[in-house]
Amino acid sequence: MKNYLVYTISDFKNDSLKCIDLLYASLLYKNKKEDFDFAIVSNVKTPENYNPEYNIIYEECNHKYIGMLKYSRTLPSGYKAYIYLDNDILFYEDVSNIIKEADFSLVLENKPMSDKWFCNPLATEEEKAQMRNIYGINAGSFTFKDVNFTNEVRKLYDTYDVETLPLDEQGYFEQSALNYTLFHLLRTKSFYNFKHIMLMPVYPGYEDEATYDGLICHKAFHFCGFVGTMTTKLERMQKVFQKYRFSRLEILQTLPKDMVWVELGVFLGNFSKEIYTYLKPKELYLVDIFPDYMVSGDQNGENVIYTNLTSIPDELNNYFKDDNVKIIKSTTQDFLLNLINNGQKVDAIYIDADHEYNSVKIDLELSYKVIKNGGYICGHDYHKDKFPGVWQAVNEFCSNNNLKIKLLSDDLLPSYVIQVEKTEKISINDFFDGIYWINTPTSVERKNKMQRFFDKYQIKANRIEGINGDLLRFLLNDTEQRNNARFYAGCLLSHLQAMYLSKVRGEKKILILEDDILPLKNFDINFDIFARETVSQSNDWDMIYLGFIPVEDNDIKWDYNLVLQNWVAGTLGYIRGTKHFTGAYAYALNEDMRDFLLEKLSNQKDGIYGVEAWLRDLARFHGIDYFREKKIYGYYPQLFAHDNGMSTTTINDEERLIRSSNIYPERYDTEI
Numbered sequence: 001m002k003n004y005l006v007y008t009i010s011d012f013k014n015d016s017l018k019c020i021d022l023l024y025a026s027l028l029y030k031n032k033k034e035d036f037d038f039a040i041v042s043n044v045k046t047p048e049n050y051n052p053e054y055n056i057i058y059e060e061c062n063h064k065y066i067g068m069l070k071y072s073r074t075l076p077s078g079y080k081a082y083i084y085l086d087n088d089i090l091f092y093e094d095v096s097n098i099i100k101e102a103d104f105s106l107v108l109e110n111k112p113m114s115d116k117w118f119c120n121p122l123a124t125e126e127e128k129a130q131m132r133n134i135y136g137i138n139a140g141s142f143t144f145k146d147v148n149f150t151n152e153v154r155k156l157y158d159t160y161d162v163e164t165l166p167l168d169e170q171g172y173f174e175q176s177a178l179n180y181t182l183f184h185l186l187r188t189k190s191f192y193n194f195k196h197i198m199l200m201p202v203y204p205g206y207e208d209e210a211t212y213d214g215l216i217c218h219k220a221f222h223f224c225g226f227v228g229t230m231t232t233k234l235e236r237m238q239k240v241f242q243k244y245r246f247s248r249l250e251i252l253q254t255l256p257k258d259m260v261w262v263e264l265g266v267f268l269g270n271f272s273k274e275i276y277t278y279l280k281p282k283e284l285y286l287v288d289i290f291p292d293y294m295v296s297g298d299q300n301g302e303n304v305i306y307t308n309l310t311s312i313p314d315e316l317n318n319y320f321k322d323d324n325v326k327i328i329k330s331t332t333q334d335f336l337l338n339l340i341n342n343g344q345k346v347d348a349i350y351i352d353a354d355h356e357y358n359s360v361k362i363d364l365e366l367s368y369k370v371i372k373n374g375g376y377i378c379g380h381d382y383h384k385d386k387f388p389g390v391w392q393a394v395n396e397f398c399s400n401n402n403l404k405i406k407l408l409s410d411d412l413l414p415s416y417v418i419q420v421e422k423t424e425k426i427s428i429n430d431f432f433d434g435i436y437w438i439n440t441p442t443s444v445e446r447k448n449k450m451q452r453f454f455d456k457y458q459i460k461a462n463r464i465e466g467i468n469g470d471l472l473r474f475l476l477n478d479t480e481q482r483n484n485a486r487f488y489a490g491c492l493l494s495h496l497q498a499m500y501l502s503k504v505r506g507e508k509k510i511l512i513l514e515d516d517i518l519p520l521k522n523f524d525i526n527f528d529i530f531a532r533e534t535v536s537q538s539n540d541w542d543m544i545y546l547g548f549i550p551v552e553d554n555d556i557k558w559d560y561n562l563v564l565q566n567w568v569a570g571t572l573g574y575i576r577g578t579k580h581f582t583g584a585y586a587y588a589l590n591e592d593m594r595d596f597l598l599e600k601l602s603n604q605k606d607g608i609y610g611v612e613a614w615l616r617d618l619a620r621f622h623g624i625d626y627f628r629e630k631k632i633y634g635y636y637p638q639l640f641a642h643d644n645g646m647s648t649t650t651i652n653d654e655e656r657l658i659r660s661s662n663i664y665p666e667r668y669d670t671e672i
Contacts (some may be wrong), residue, residue, distance in 0.1 A: 002034065002035060002036050002037050002079070002281055003035050003036060003079065003080045003081075003096075004035065004036040004037070004079055004080060004081050004082070004083060004095050004096075005036065005037050005039060005075065005079045005081075005082050005083070005106070006027060006036050006037070006038050006039070006083045006085065007022060007038070007039040007040065007041055007057070007082070007083070007084060007085075008020060008039075008041070008073070008085050008086065008087045009040065009041045009042065009066060009067070009069045009070050009083070009086075009087065010040050010042050010044075010047075010066075010069075011042060011043055011044060011066050012042065012044050012047040012048075012050075013047065015233075015234040017047070017049070017050060019087045019088055019233060019234050019237060020040065020087045021051065021088060022053075022234075022238065022241050023085060023087060023088075023089055023090065023091060024038055024051065025051075026092055026220075027088075027091050027240065029092050029093075030042075030092060030093055030094045031094060031095050035095065035096070036083075037055060037079075038053060038054055038055065038093055039055040039056070039057050039303050040054050040055070040056055040057065041057045041059055041069045041072045041075075042057070042058060042059070042066075042069070043058070043059065043060060043061035043066055043069065043302055043624075044056075044058070045058045048398070050358075050420065054178075055342035056070060056078075057074055057075070058074075058144065059072055059073065059074050061475070065162075065167055065171055065174065066168035066172070067139070067171055068154065068157050068158075070084050070086075070139070070150070070174075071151070071153040071154040071157065071177075071178075072149070072150055072154075073151055075147050075150065075377065076147075076452060077147045077648070078185055079147070080145070081143055081144070082143060082144055082145070082147065083095060083141075083142070083143045083172035083240050084142055085140075085141050086140040086141060086222065087334045088140075088222065088223040088233045088237065089140065089141060089220055089221065089222050089223070090218060090220060090221045090223075090237060090240060090510050091141075091220045094280065096405075099441055102620075103144065103145055103146070104142065104143065104145075104149075104182070105142065105143040105144075105145050109278070111303035118166045121640060126456060127295075131463055132364055134463050137173045137178060138175075138222070139174060139178045139179075140222050141220070141222065142178070144239055152181055153177050153178055153208075154282040156177045156180065156181060157173070157174060157177045158180050160173075167515075179433040184334070191483075192533075202374060217523075221237075221240055223236050223237055223583065229533070232317055236596075243303065247409055247410070247411060248271075248342075248380070248409045248411055249278060251277075251407040251408070251409050251415065252275070252277050252279060252378065252415075252417070253279065253415055254407070255279070255348065255417070256282060256347075257279060257280045257281075258281070258282045258539075258540070259279070259282060259346075259375075260281065260282050260283045260284075260285075260345075260346040260347045260348070261275055261279065261281040261284050261285070261346070261348045261350070262284075262285040262287065262335075262346050262349045262350070263275060263285070263286050263287065263349075263352070263354035264287050264288075264332040264335075264336075264350065264351045264353045264363060264367075265282070265286040265287075265288060265332070265351065265352035265354075265380075266286045266290075266316075266327075267288070267294065267296045267309070267352075268289065268305070268309075268312060269308070269312060269315070269316045270526065270672055271350075272284070272286050272481060273319065274317065274323075275350070276320065276325065278599070279315075281324070281456060282347075283324045283325075283326070283347075283354050284324065284325045285326050285328055285335075285568055286316065286325065286326070286327045286328065287328045287330055287332055287335045287353075288309070288312075288328075288329070288353075288374035289329065289330070289331060289338075289515075290309040290310055290311050290312050290313055290329055291306060291309055291310075292308050292309070292311050293307075293358070294306075294307060294308075295307075301398075307312060313327045313329060324367060332351075332353045332354070332359075332363050332366075333362055333363070333366060336363070336366035336369075336370055337366065339370045340366065340369050344370065345370055345371070345372045345375075345377045346370055346372065346375065347371075347372055348371075348375055348376040348377075348378065348468045349367045349370075349371060349375075349376070349377050349378065350378045350379060350380070350415075351363050351364070351367065351377070351378070351379035351380070352379060352381070352463045355381060355387050355389055355390050356389050357388075357389035357390075357392055357393050357487070358389075359389075360379075360389055360390050360393035360394070361393040361396070361397070363365040364377065364393060364394070364397040365397070368397075368401065368420065371420050372420075373420065373421065373422045373426055373532070374419065374420065374421065374532060375419075375420050376417055376418065376419055376420065376507070377378050377417075377418045377420055378415060378416060378417045378418070379394065379415065379416055380413065380415050381413045381414075382405075382408065382413075382414045382415065382416045383413050383414065386413065387413070394547070397418075398418060401420075403418050403419075403421070404418070405417065406418060406419045407417055416568040424526070425487060425524055425525065425527075425528035426528050426531035426532060427457075427458075427524070427527075427528075428457070428459055428511070428524075428527050428531075429459060429460050430531075431509070431527075431531045431534075432507075432509050432510055432511045432588070433502075433505075433508050433509050433510060434462065434501075434502045434505060434507040434509075434510045434511070435459065435460065435461040435462065435510070435511045435513070436461065436463075436464050436493065436502065436510065436511070436512050436513070437450055437461050437462070437463055437464065437497035437513040437514070437515060438463045438464045438466045438491075438494045438498065438512070438513070438514050438515060439463055439464070439466055439515040440464070440465070440466035440467075440468055441465060441468075442468070443504065443515060443642055444468075445477065446515035446516060447463075447515065449515070450513075450515050450517075450672055452671045452672045453519055453523075456523075456672060457523055457524050462498075462501070463514075464494055464497050464498045464501070465494075466490065466491075466494040466515075466659075467489075467490040467491075467494050467497075468490055468495045468614055470664065472663055491584075492601060494501055495512060495584065495601070496598065496601060498512050499512070499589070499594050499597060499601075500598060502594060503591075503594060503595065503598065507573070507576070507591070508590060509539075509588065509589075509590055509591070510588065510589050510593045510594060511546070511586075511587075511588050511589075512584075512587055512589070513585065513586050513640070514584070514585040514640065515663050516585065517547065517640040517641065517642065517643060517667065518640065518641040518643045518668040518669060518670060518672075519635065519639065519640055519669050519672070520638070520639055520668060520669065521668060521669045523639065523669065526637070527639060530573070530635060532544075539590075540631060541588075541590065541631050541632075541633055542589070542590055542592060542593040542596075542630045542631045542632060543577075543587060543588065543589055543590075543630065543631075543632045543633070544587065544588045544632075544634070544635055544640060545581060545583060545586070545587050545632075545633070545634040545635065546586040546587060546588060546631050546639040546640050547583055547585055547586035547587075547638045547639065547641060547642060548563070548581035548582060548583040548634045548638065549581060549583045549642060550563055550580055550581055551580060551581060551582050552580060562577050563580050563581050563634060563636070566580070568633070569635075573635050573637065574633045574634075574635060575629075575633055575634035575635065575636055575638045576632075576633065577630070577632030577634070578635060581634050583642060585640065585642045586640035586642075595632065596630075641668050
């Protein structure tokens with residue numbers, strides 16, 4: 001028994017078998033035959049002229065539309081995972097990368113579901129309304145670990161007499177059955193526990209070319225369409241299959257944008273310019289000794305040039321004219337050691353310097369120390385015969401650190417990509433440049449509680465002495481005093497202190513906490529989950545509420561369905577910025593958002609409002625006017641709950657726990 005069962009469906013009519021042959025050939029591009037079995041579920045017992053390496057799983061089908069067979073009742077058990085692929089797919093991906101630890105891997109469509117995709121009579125009208133603005137799951141490719149999963153979809157499908165529907169509507173019905181099953185599962189299970197879903201990227205295959213962001217991409221292509229179009233599909237699949245190859249630039253362009261990159265070994269800077277243009281780095285360090293004599297070729301080892309490199313730094317400075325591009329004349333080892341000594345981390349490194357075994361080995365080991373967890377170590381000339389030193393050093397490095405090459409180009413002298421997954425957890429101090437907590441001198445109990453929390457998880461945080469609003473009475477008129485504006489002002493000024501101090505210190509990512517919070521139990525583990533997901537999302541955020549309170553029509557509610565309907569598909573816990581949540585007791589800011597808030601909060605002209613009320617307006621109007629460019633999210637399950645009982649004395653302990661722990665009191669650490 002092999003690790004995985006990859007299967008498709010076919011009635012063996014028209015050119016479907018030829019399409020399947022291309023699908024199978026594309027699978028072998030990144031997978032070894034010994035790792036998976038390949039099967040075809042069919043309503044034909046003995047097809048002609050099929051590859052004997054295919055397993056035929058016969059299942060009777062009484063419908064004209066055989067799409068339902070993908071939810072086969074007869075799949076054999078015993079595999080680690082099952083990968084369903086329509087027979088009009090080219091799949092250029094390592095199967096193990098897709099499966100990982102996820103219970104499901106799904107393909108997200110590029111637009112919200114229509115009624116056809118979440119259709120009659122499966123859903124109630126209320127369910128349709130809830131789902132209409134949610135992105136649908138494509139039934140053409142998905143993976144799962146429990147062999148009984150497809151039976152659940154099949155039961156739903158067989159509940160209705162679909163034979164009476166037109167053929168294309170039967171196809172939509174099959175699509176709808178999958179979406180209904182999955183979204184019903186998402187809505188009925190605890191969102192907190194339902195973590196193991198990932199998205200499997202599949203891009204459309206177009207008639208003349210299959211491209212994504214200007215380059216052929218490395219995952220998979222789906223040549224969508226209904227029955228009767230297999231010949232056209234085959235022609236399109238053949239075009240892509242014949243020209244499909246990885247270049248160095250193509251594999252690197254699949255990595256996240258806006259990262260801090262280092263290129264070790266620059267030569268003339270031609271590849272440096274491609275990194276800058278296509279990978280759009282946040283910062284780019286170009287490191288070389290730039291000697292007076294050097295010889296090198298292109299990515300294939302061709303077009304060899306002998307040249308003097310002493311003028312290259314000036315030429316590159318004149319070319320880039322960008323302060324975020326730094327040309328460094330140094331040995332690779334001195335440069336990396338300097339980063340280590342300064343505690344500086346980077347996202348990605350491309351190694352193409354000295355190719356001797358010892359030099360490559362040291363470059364890899366030092367790079368490992370400066371690369372962020374989840375970052376990428378890449379390099380050139382991974383060729384056993386032409387550059388055995390590189391080959392040996394890279395293989396040993398992967399073996400010693402339990403890593404593997406994630407991507408390998410098809411250049412004559414291949415480039416490699418290794419994603420660094422370090423075993424240690426990402427701590428809150430590693431993730432944020434600064435952590436600030438607000439506490440007034442009279443709140444001794446809260447101060448002690450916060451200190452116990454910081455000590456328990458070895459968190460370094462800066463205490464901001466909160467400003468007592470009573471001391472500001474003389475600044476306010478009678479109306480403002482009656483409206484408790486002095487307390488709003490005290491809170492606001494305390495938050496502004498934290499923001500201003502972080503700006504002076506040049507911090508890029510900060511966390512601001514009030515002293516009436518409760519952290520999740522096992523906070524370090526839960527923060528690591530949040531941090532890894534945020535890193536994997538390329539840190540593409542301006543503000544994240546790590547704790548929030550549901551609101552509706554400006555009134556506090558304790559219904560988290562208000563916000564979960566804005567869950568960002570493909571993430572474990574991201575919620576889109578919305579009018580339905582508020583709270584200023586635990587939030588993260590990047591430097592741009594911090595500076596934005598410093599300006600806006602420092603210049604209130606229509607009365608004095610507390611930071612929480614102001615941020616509530618920020619959320620409510622997200623997407624309108626000057627907030628439309630801000631990427632604001634909440635995160636669920638919340639890392640911090642608001643311990644309302646510490647601020648309110650009119651509710652009993654039971655109600656306080658229900659509110660502060662946001663419906664799930666057992667999740668939060670009430671003992672600190």
